[in-house]
Amino acid sequence: MLTLYTFGPAFGLPDPSPFCVKAMVLLKMSGLDFECVPGDLRKAPKEKLPYLVDDGKTIADSTFIRWHLEARYGIDFDKDYSPADRATGWAIEKLCEDHLYWLGLQERWMDPTNFDKGPRKFFDAVPTVLRPLIVRKVRGDVRRNLRGQGTGRHSEAERNKLANTTIQAMSDFLGDKPYMLGQTMSSTDAAAFATVQSLSSPFFETPSRRIIETKANLIAYRDRLNTELFPE
Numbered sequence: 001m002l003t004l005y006t007f008g009p010a011f012g013l014p015d016p017s018p019f020c021v022k023a024m025v026l027l028k029m030s031g032l033d034f035e036c037v038p039g040d041l042r043k044a045p046k047e048k049l050p051y052l053v054d055d056g057k058t059i060a061d062s063t064f065i066r067w068h069l070e071a072r073y074g075i076d077f078d079k080d081y082s083p084a085d086r087a088t089g090w091a092i093e094k095l096c097e098d099h100l101y102w103l104g105l106q107e108r109w110m111d112p113t114n115f116d117k118g119p120r121k122f123f124d125a126v127p128t129v130l131r132p133l134i135v136r137k138v139r140g141d142v143r144r145n146l147r148g149q150g151t152g153r154h155s156e157a158e159r160n161k162l163a164n165t166t167i168q169a170m171s172d173f174l175g176d177k178p179y180m181l182g183q184t185m186s187s188t189d190a191a192a193f194a195t196v197q198s199l200s201s202p203f204f205e206t207p208s209r210r211i212i213e214t215k216a217n218l219i220a221y222r223d224r225l226n227t228e229l230f231p232e
């Protein structure tokens with residue numbers, strides 16, 4: 001049995017973190033037995049979730065989890081695709097994780113209404129007297145990370161332009177294919193599905209959600225993969 005450490009379902013999503021959902025999808029695609037258990041960031045090897053424990057070995061980071069599954073179990077998530085397809089898939093995955101993810105983080109953590117109904121709930125278990133301090137500290141860390149990465153330095157209009165262009169590109173690339181790279185699911189779908197699902201969550205009122213809602217193919221893709229991967 002493999003154990004994946006995640007945040008746990010929240011906001012109507014299998015997990016609030018697209019990286020945790022990506023790892024869950026890869027594990028489902030692998031056909032291996034696994035369980036998801038709540039992780040503690042302080043115990044996580046990179047102080048981030050997800051991480052996987054497989055027979056006493058700990059693997060942190062969704063991409064390293066993928067490579068571990070491929071190496072240890074002889075899986076090739078992209079077996080139906082050419083090197084050029086794989087290169088494109090990798091670029092899309094990183095577009096999701098190193099670009100769209102940050103726009104989504106900004107929308108959830110910096111918008112006061114979204115923050116109050118969403119991330120603020122992560123701190124409900126903190127003792128009442130300490131809670132305001134901890135919330136301010138962690139939110140301040142996220143703000144600093146957003147500035148460090150660059151997304152936090154853009155105006156809202158600039159961020160929306162980036163979101164529009166990127167989501168349009170993903171919609172154009174998907175076209176009328178059932179999966180990102182073609183007729184079968186690949187590792188790219190684990191990241192792309194997790195990102196589209198996360199950004200379009202009806203739980204939050206965000207520009208990204210509104211943009212995705214104008215792309216019928218992305219919505220159909222999200223709903224189809226959700227039914228295939230999370231029938232529960």
Ligand SMILES: N[C@@H](CCC(=O)N[C@@H](CS)C(=O)NCC(=O)O)C(=O)O
Pocket residue numbers: 016017018019041047048049050060061062063
């Ligand atoms: N590159 C990592 C990213 C994981 C990540 O950023 N996880 C976030 C949640 S979406 C996290 O654990 N953040 C906690 C923190 O930064 O304190 C992966 O692919 O797993």
